[in-house]
Amino acid sequence: MLTEAHGDDTARRSISRIPVIALVTVSALYVACLLLGDLARFDAAVVWLGITAELSAVAVCIFAVLRTRRSQWQVVFGAAAVTVYTAGDAYYLSALNGQHSLSVVSAADVAYFAFYPLMLGALVVTVRKLKGLTWPLLLDSIVGALAAASVMAMILAPVLQAGAGSSTTFEMVVVVIYPVLDLLLISTIGGLMTSRGLDLGPRWPLLVAGLMLFAIADIAYALGTQDYIAGSVIDAGWILGVVAIALWIDGVARAGAVLRHHDRGMPAVTMLMVSTGSAVSVLLIGCQVPIAPLAQALAALTLLLAAAPLLFRNRLLVALATTDDLTGLPNRRGLIRDLRGRLGGRRSGALFFLDLDRFKDVNDALGHDVGDALLVQVGERFARPLTSNDLLARLGGDEFAVFLDGVSLEEALRVARRLEAELAEPVQIGTASLKISVSIGIALTPENGTDIHLLMRKADIAMFRAKSSRSGHHLYSSMDDDGGARKLRMLQELRAALVEGQFELHYQPKVHLPDDAVTSVEALIRWNHPVLGQLPPTSFLPLAEEAGLMPELSTLVLEAAVAQVSRWRADGLIISVAVNLSQSCIQHGLPRQVRTLLTQHHLPPECLMLEITEDMLMGDPAHSAKILAQLRADGIRISIDDFGTGYSSLAYLRDLPADELKLDRSFITAMRSDRRAGGLVGSIIDLAHSLDLRVVAEGVDNAETLLELRALGCDLAQGFHFAKPLPAALVVPWITGHTPVAAVTSATG
Ligand code: C2E
Ligand code: CA
Ligand code: CA
Numbered sequence: 001m002l003t004e005a006h007g008d009d010t011a012r013r014s015i016s017r018i019p020v021i022a023l024v025t026v027s028a029l030y031v032a033c034l035l036l037g038d039l040a041r042f043d044a045a046v047v048w049l050g051i052t053a054e055l056s057a058v059a060v061c062i063f064a065v066l067r068t069r070r071s072q073w074q075v076v077f078g079a080a081a082v083t084v085y086t087a088g089d090a091y092y093l094s095a096l097n098g099q100h101s102l103s104v105v106s107a108a109d110v111a112y113f114a115f116y117p118l119m120l121g122a123l124v125v126t127v128r129k130l131k132g133l134t135w136p137l138l139l140d141s142i143v144g145a146l147a148a149a150s151v152m153a154m155i156l157a158p159v160l161q162a163g164a165g166s167s168t169t170f171e172m173v174v175v176v177i178y179p180v181l182d183l184l185l186i187s188t189i190g191g192l193m194t195s196r197g198l199d200l201g202p203r204w205p206l207l208v209a210g211l212m213l214f215a216i217a218d219i220a221y222a223l224g225t226q227d228y229i230a231g232s233v234i235d236a237g238w239i240l241g242v243v244a245i246a247l248w249i250d251g252v253a254r255a256g257a258v259l260r261h262h263d264r265g266m267p268a269v270t271m272l273m274v275s276t277g278s279a280v281s282v283l284l285i286g287c288q289v290p291i292a293p294l295a296q297a298l299a300a301l302t303l304l305l306a307a308a309p310l311l312f313r314n315r316l317l318v319a320l321a322t323t324d325d326l327t328g329l330p331n332r333r334g335l336i337r338d339l340r341g342r343l344g345g346r347r348s349g350a351l352f353f354l355d356l357d358r359f360k361d362v363n364d365a366l367g368h369d370v371g372d373a374l375l376v377q378v379g380e381r382f383a384r385p386l387t388s389n390d391l392l393a394r395l396g397g398d399e400f401a402v403f404l405d406g407v408s409l410e411e412a413l414r415v416a417r418r419l420e421a422e423l424a425e426p427v428q429i430g431t432a433s434l435k436i437s438v439s440i441g442i443a444l445t446p447e448n449g450t451d452i453h454l455l456m457r458k459a460d461i462a463m464f465r466a467k468s469s470r471s472g473h474h475l476y477s478s479m480d481d482d483g484g485a486r487k488l489r490m491l492q493e494l495r496a497a498l499v500e501g502q503f504e505l506h507y508q509p510k511v512h513l514p515d516d517a518v519t520s521v522e523a524l525i526r527w528n529h530p531v532l533g534q535l536p537p538t539s540f541l542p543l544a545e546e547a548g549l550m551p552e553l554s555t556l557v558l559e560a561a562v563a564q565v566s567r568w569r570a571d572g573l574i575i576s577v578a579v580n581l582s583q584s585c586i587q588h589g590l591p592r593q594v595r596t597l598l599t600q601h602h603l604p605p606e607c608l609m610l611e612i613t614e615d616m617l618m619g620d621p622a623h624s625a626k627i628l629a630q631l632r633a634d635g636i637r638i639s640i641d642d643f644g645t646g647y648s649s650l651a652y653l654r655d656l657p658a659d660e661l662k663l664d665r666s667f668i669t670a671m672r673s674d675r676r677a678g679g680l681v682g683s684i685i686d687l688a689h690s691l692d693l694r695v696v697a698e699g700v701d702n703a704e705t706l707l708e709l710r711a712l713g714c715d716l717a718q719g720f721h722f723a724k725p726l727p728a729a730l731v732v733p734w735i736t737g738h739t740p741v742a743a744v745t746s747a748t749g
Contacts, residue, residue: 019063020250023056027243034236047231050239051093054086057246064253074201077122078249082242085115089238093230100229105171116181119211119245123188123200140271143305144187147275149180150282150298154291156222175222182215190271203251210244213237255430276306324394326372327379335393335401336452342405343450350412351455352402352473353441353463354382354419359398360548366432373429374436381427385418401459409444409475416440416473439466440473448476464488468546491547493529494540498552502528505560506725507577509735510696510716513709518735520609522578522718523561524725525553545582554585558597562608564728566601573732578609578639583616586623591630605635611662613641628657639696644684653691661688665699668719672705682712689713 030049037043061079068075088111095102102108156176189208192200200207217237221228228234279302286296322334330338342349356378363371375398382400383392391403402419404412419440426433441463443449448458458476464487466474474480497503507521527535544550561577568575598605610631617624617640628638639660644667653661663681670677685695697709700719709717726734 016063016067019056019059020247023053023060023243023246026053026056027240030239031236034233043231047093047235050231050235051086051090053239054089054242057242058083058086060246060250064249068253072253073125074122075249075253077118077125078245078252081115081118081122082246082249084111084118085238085242088112088115096230103171105174109174112178116185119185120188123185123192139305139308141184141188141190143275143302143308144190144271145180145184146298146302146305147278148183148187150295150302151278152176152179152183152219153295153298154282154285155219156292178218179215179222182211182218186211186215187271187275190274201248201252201255203248206244206251207248210241210248213241213244217241272306275302279303279306324396327376327394329379329400330391330393332393332395332401335391335395335403338391338393339403339452342403343445343452343455345450346446348406348408349445350404350407350409350415351443351445351459352404352412352416352419353395353443353456353459354400354402354438355441355463355467356398357437357439357467359436362434362436366434370429370432370434374427374434377427377429378423378436378438381422382419384422385415401456412442412444413473413475416442420472437472439463439470441466441476442473443476461488487543490540490543494544494547494549497527497529498549498556502530503553503556503560504528504534504727505557505564506727507564507731508718508725509723509731509738510578510718511722511738512716513706513714516738518738519574520576520578521731522580522611522725523557523564524580525557541582545584548584550582550584551587554579554581555593558594562597562601562603565607566603568732569603569607571732573735575735576607576609578611580611580641581616586612586616586627588627590627591634591636594631594636595634606637609637609639609660611639611641614643614645617656625657632657632659642698653687653693656693658693660694660696662696662698662718663714665719668697668699668705668709669701671708672702678708678712681709681714685712685714 026049030046030053033043033046033049037046058079061075061082064075065079088108091111092102092106092108095106095108156179186208189200189204189211214237217234220234220237224234279299282291282295282299285291286299322330322337324331324334339351359371359374362374375394379392379394379400382402386392386402386404389405391401391405393401395401402415404415407415420438423436423438426435428434441459441461443455443458443462445455449455458481461480462474462476465476465480466472468487504526505523506526507523509518510520510522511518525537525541527537527540529535541550541553544553558579561579565575565577594608594610598608612624612628617628632638637659638657639662640656640658641662642664643661644664661684663684667677667681671681681697688695694715696716696718697705697714698718700706700709700717700721702721706717706721722738723734
C-alpha cells in the first residue's frame with residue numbers, strides 16, 4: 001500500500017534546490033556590494049543586484065507553486081504576493097529614467113498595495129480550517145494592528161504633522177499606511193500562533209523577519225521620504241524582506257504536509273497582553289510629552305476593542321472542546337452537539353462511520369507526522385462530496401463520521417460510494433504516495449433509531465462488518481448487531497487478555513511409532529476467559545488475526561513454549577516443542593527473534609519446530625521460502641501442518657522447505673470408512689520418505705487406525721488415542737506413565 005519513489009525524488013529534490021541556492025548567492029552578493037559601496041548614494045550595480053535578488057525570489061516561489069501542484073493555497077498566495085511586489089519594484093526602476101527616485105506616490109504603489117491582501121490571504125487560508133474560531137482570531141489581529149498603528153502614529157507624528165501642514169496629505173497617508181499594514185500582517189501571525197498554536201511551516205521565523213524588515217524599511221522611508229534615493233540602504237529592507245518571505249514559502253512547500261497543530265504555541269492571551277501593553281504605554285507617554293492625538297485615539301480604541309476578544313474567549317473555549325486539533329473538523333463531542341436537534345420524529349438521515357484500512361501501517365512505517373498529514377488530507381477529501389448541510393467529524397484516530405440530513409437510502413449509498421471513490425487517487429505527502437482505502441458503516445434514521453448513541457453504535461457495528469468483509473461500505477441490519485456487538489466486545493476482551501496474561505499453552509505429545517517414544521510435543525493455545533471459561537483457539541484466533549493481534553500472540557506462545565522446554569530440561573526431560581505459526585508471523589524478523597529466544601534460554605535449535613500450513617506458503621512463496629530457509633539454516637525444523645487440505649499438488653512436495661509433513665486429520669479419520677483413504681495416505685508416506693520428510697498422522701483417535709498407520713510406515717502419530725493436549729504440569733506424569741524407560745531420564749542418571 002505504500003509506494004515511495006526514491007531515486008527519482010532525490011534527483012528532483014536536488015534540482016528544486018537550484019533556485020534557492022541561486023537566490024541565497026545573489027542576496028549575499030547584494031548585501032556584500034551594499035556594505036562595500038557608499039550606503040547613501042545611487043549605485044547602479046547595487047540596484048541591479050537587488051532586483052536580480054527579487055527576481056530569483058520570484059523564481060523560487062514559482063518553483064514552490066509548481067512543486068506543490070498548486071495544491072497549497074498558502075504557497076500560491078504567498079508566491080503571488082512576492083511576485084506583485086517584485087513587479088512593483090521592477091516598474092519603479094524602469095520608470096526612474098535617470099532620476100534617483102520617483103515621486104512619493106507612483107503606479108508602483110498599486111503593486112505594493114496588492115502585496116498586502118495577498119499576504120493576508122496566505123495567512124488566512126489557514127484560519128479557514130478552524131471553523132468557529134475565525135472571529136476571535138480576526139479580532140485579536142485587529143486589536144494587534146490598532147495597537148501597532150497607535151505606536152506608529154506616535155513615532156511618525158513628525159511626518160504626519162509635516163503632511164498636515166502642506167498639500168501632500170494623500171501622499172503622506174500612503175506613506176504612513178505601509179508600516180501599519182506591515183504590522184497588521186505581523187500581528188495576524190501573532191494571532192495565528194497564539195490562538196491555536198498553528199504551524200506556519202518550519203521557517204516561520206523567516207516570514208516574521210521578512211515582514212519586520214518591510215516594516216523597518218517602510219518606517220525609515222516614511223521618516224525620510226524627501227531624501228530617499230533608489231538603491232540606498234532602505235531598499236535592502238524591502239529586498240531582503242522579499243527574499244526572506246520567498247524562503248519561507250519554499251519551506252512551506254517543502255514541508256509538504258498542510259499545517260500541523262503544535263503544542264508549543266504561546267499562551268492565547270499573549271497577543272492581547274502585548275497589544276494592551278503597547279496601548280497603555282502610548283497613553284502614558286502621551287501624559288509626559290505631547291504626542292499625536294491620533295496615536296492617543298488609536299491607543300484608546302485598542303483598549304476598548306481588547307475587551308471584545310475576551311468576551312469571545314468563552315465561545316473559543318467551547319469551539320476548542322468540540323473541534324479536532326489536527327483537522328479542524330468537529331470531534332466526537334462536536335458531532336454529538338451538532339446531531340442534537342437533527343434527530344427525532346420522522347426526519348430521515350444517515351450516519352456513516354468511516355475507518356481507514358491499515359492506517360496503522362502508515363503510522364508505523366512512515367511516522368506520526370506523515371500519518372497526521374494523511375488524516376488531514378483524507379478529511380479534506382471526505383468533505384468534497386458533502387454539502388454544507390451535511391456533517392463531517394473526526395472521531396479520533398483514523399475514524400471519521402458523516403451525517404447526511406434528509407437523505408433516502410439510495411442517496412446515502414451513493415454518497416458512500418463517492419466517499420470511497422475519493423480515496424481512489426493516492427494521497428501525496430512529501431515524497432510518499434500513499435494508497436489508502438476506507439470501510440464505511442451506515443446506520444439510517446429513523447429506521448435504525450433516533451437516539452444519537454444508539455445510532456452511533458449501529459454505524460460502528462456496520463463499519464466493523466464492512467471492514468471484515470472488505471466490502472467498502474455496509475448498511476446496518478439487525479442481523480449484524482448480535483454478531484457485530486459480540487465481536488466488538490470479544491476484541492476488547494482479547495486485548496485485555498493479552499495484557500493480563502489469560503492465555504495458557506497445552507501440549508499434545510507426538511508419539512514416535514516404531515518405539516512409542518515421545519520426544520516432542522505440540523503447543524496449543526487456550527484462553528482462560530474470566531467468564532466463559534477455557535476457550536479453544538478456533539474460537540478466538542480468527543478474530544485475533546483479523547485485528548492484527550497475531551504477531552503479539554505468537555510471540556507470547558513462542559516465549560512460553562521455549563521457556564517450558566527449558567524448564568523440562570532442567571527437570572531432566574529432553575523434549576522438543578512444536579509451535580503453530582500464522583501467516584502474519586512469517587516476517588523478516590522471525591529468524592532473529594527465534595535465535596535470540598533460544599540463546600536466552602541456552603537451548604539448541606533442535607528444541608524447536610515451527611508448524612505452518614501449506615496455504616501460508618502459497619501467498620508469497622518466494623518470501624516465505626526465504627524466511628523458512630533461514631530458519632532451517634539455523635537448525636530450526638519446519639513442519640507442514642494440515643497437509644492435504646491446501647491447494648498444492650503432490651508434485652509440489654519436492655519444493656517444500658520442510659522437514660516434516662502432518663497429514664490432516666480428515667485423511668486419518670477417513671481411513672476407517674474408506675479404503676481408498678488408506679491407499680492415499682500410504683502413497684503420501686512413501687513419496688514423503690523418498691523426499692526425506694518425516695510423516696506425522698494427526699487426529700489418531702483409535703487403535704485400528706494406529707495399527708494401519710504403523711503398517712503404512714508412518715513415522716509419528718498424534719491424537720486423542722494417545723493423549724489430549726495436556727496442561728504443562730501433566731506432561732511429565734503422562735510421559736512417565738506412557739513410556740517409563742524411553743523418554744524420562746532421571747536427573748541423577
Ligand atoms: P492444529 O495445529 O491442526 O492442531 C491440532 C488440533 O486438533 C488441536 O485443536 C487438537 O486439540 C486437535 N486434536 C488433536 N488430536 C485430536 C483427535 O484425535 N481428534 C480430534 N477431533 N481432534 C484432535 P486445537 O487445540 O483446538 O487447535 C486448533 C487449531 O488452532 C490448531 O490446529 C492450530 O491451527 C491452531 N492453533 C492452536 N494453537 C495455536 C497457536 O499457538 N498459534 C497458532 N497460530 N495457531 C494455533
Ligand atoms: Ca499444528
Ligand atoms: Ca493440523
